[in-house]
Amino acid sequence: MSHIDHDNPSTPGKFKMEKSSYMNRIRWHYSSLAKLTFWSFVLFLGLILVFFFKSPTSTSSPLPSDLYRRSLRTYSWGGPAWEKRVRASSRTRSRNGLSVLVTGAAGFVGTHVSAALKRRGDGVLGLDNFNDYYDPSLKRARQALLERSGVFIVEGDINDIALLKKLFEVVAFTHVMHLAAQAGVRYAMENPSSYVHSNIAGLVSILEVCKSANPQPAIVWASSSSVYGLNTKVPFSEKDRTDQPASLYAATKKAGEEIAHTYNHIYGLSLTGLRFFTVYGPWGRPDMAYFFFTKDILKGKSIPIFEAANHGTVARDFTYVDDIVKGCLAALDTAEKSTGSGGKKKGPAQLRVFNLGNTSPVPVSDLVSILERLLKVKAKRSVTKLPRNGDVQFTHANISSAQMELGYKPTTDLQTGLKKFVRWYLSYYDSGKKSAQ
Ligand SMILES: NC(=O)c1ccc[n+]([C@@H]2O[C@H](COP(=O)([O-])OP(=O)(O)OC[C@H]3O[C@@H](n4cnc5c(N)ncnc54)[C@H](O)[C@@H]3O)[C@@H](O)[C@H]2O)c1
Numbered sequence: 001m002s003h004i005d006h007d008n009p010s011t012p013g014k015f016k017m018e019k020s021s022y023m024n025r026i027r028w029h030y031s032s033l034a035k036l037t038f039w040s041f042v043l044f045l046g047l048i049l050v051f052f053f054k055s056p057t058s059t060s061s062p063l064p065s066d067l068y069r070r071s072l073r074t075y076s077w078g079g080p081a082w083e084k085r086v087r088a089s090s091r092t093r094s095r096n097g098l099s100v101l102v103t104g105a106a107g108f109v110g111t112h113v114s115a116a117l118k119r120r121g122d123g124v125l126g127l128d129n130f131n132d133y134y135d136p137s138l139k140r141a142r143q144a145l146l147e148r149s150g151v152f153i154v155e156g157d158i159n160d161i162a163l164l165k166k167l168f169e170v171v172a173f174t175h176v177m178h179l180a181a182q183a184g185v186r187y188a189m190e191n192p193s194s195y196v197h198s199n200i201a202g203l204v205s206i207l208e209v210c211k212s213a214n215p216q217p218a219i220v221w222a223s224s225s226s227v228y229g230l231n232t233k234v235p236f237s238e239k240d241r242t243d244q245p246a247s248l249y250a251a252t253k254k255a256g257e258e259i260a261h262t263y264n265h266i267y268g269l270s271l272t273g274l275r276f277f278t279v280y281g282p283w284g285r286p287d288m289a290y291f292f293f294t295k296d297i298l299k300g301k302s303i304p305i306f307e308a309a310n311h312g313t314v315a316r317d318f319t320y321v322d323d324i325v326k327g328c329l330a331a332l333d334t335a336e337k338s339t340g341s342g343g344k345k346k347g348p349a350q351l352r353v354f355n356l357g358n359t360s361p362v363p364v365s366d367l368v369s370i371l372e373r374l375l376k377v378k379a380k381r382s383v384t385k386l387p388r389n390g391d392v393q394f395t396h397a398n399i400s401s402a403q404m405e406l407g408y409k410p411t412t413d414l415q416t417g418l419k420k421f422v423r424w425y426l427s428y429y430d431s432g433k434k435s436a437q
């Protein structure tokens, strides 16, 4: 919407100028000029629409136009009642509590982090666009859960600068927990622009508004273990190279880390990036293996188990969501204040990156065995070669840095965590009409 608003005053004007020498030779009056302006405006709008929906990318896949429709969707926000809800949700219970804007609050990690912050007395305001990358009814159910604990989720896109500015006008957030993103590794081949939209443009929108806010908040945001890409040295340490991403998703997260560096350097924003390692747990993401394996095992459908070249094991450093939440809260609590004001840097500010993993990689076939035991159903396994479209063979976090500086210490093993996930899954999907899509 905003770029249409931005472009239309200049282009019809230009069109008018080119026509003016011809127009001078004939007598014309105001109404014909008005008509011309009107029709050139209509033509211009038409050209924009043609550009959006007939662009080369949208012929190869129907999804990018879907994205534009999504990003052009308007949300209703504003008004005294809305502002009152925003304020109430953001209010802290204790005097030195934090006031946190949580983006992606209707998401898996966002819901858990928001609930944990609210529980300990911090003010929390959520922001989410409820997109349909996966079943939005799950996002709505998480929203209902948060609403019961007093967290309001504003419905909107992180690219909506006017909305973000409004939120900072209404509330002086001390912290931003930025979790909104286009997640998933394989979907990047279907809908690449959604990654650019949310993970790059969206991050820049958030940082732009934060750098202009008075006071500037401290920002903690989700990067990903996927930045290690084709790295083969394990365990992955923050000092290792991250310049060989294996997916567009990974590349956008890596870009995010560089963008964070820039905003820290130029504007004095305090920035902490957290590289999550395969997070799982109740209210999880249906596009992740542990989730759809559970669904398919229960349905008696065969599940693909990836194997690397030469029967190599594919393994993940699965990290339980409660451990991730503890890491997120510790990152917020240890974040130093941003140093800039009035959009200008006043001194050096904190810039950090931490791995948040479990430090014990588990082969995917073991994950399936645990699920079989918990579900009391034998899985139909079909072993498949790991496709080279983004997934890496192995992840393993070195968490010594997070341990030292955040006091981060994961305590849930895969067996214990999956038991909690399965219990949630069965009660959420078996309790009524709902079924996993
Ligand atoms: N779950 C994992 O294993 C994992 C691993 C590494 C990194 N991460 C990162 O952690 C963060 C949270 O992941 P998650 O698993 O909770 O994913 P999720 O998809 O459940 O949550 C993301 C939320 O952000 C929202 N969102 C997306 N684009 C938006 C936009 N443009 N404007 C407003 N809202 C938008 C979505 O609607 C969704 O509710 C993401 O940044 C993700 O990339 C997750």
Ligand SMILES: *[C@@H]1O[C@H](CO)[C@@H](O)[C@H](O)[C@H]1NC(C)=O
Pocket (backbone or CB within 6 Å): 234, 235, 237, 238, 398, 399, 400, 401
């Ligand atoms: C983990 O990283 C730290 C630095 O943060 C390093 O000193 C240590 O040797 C690493 N551990 C392993 C097992 O690689």
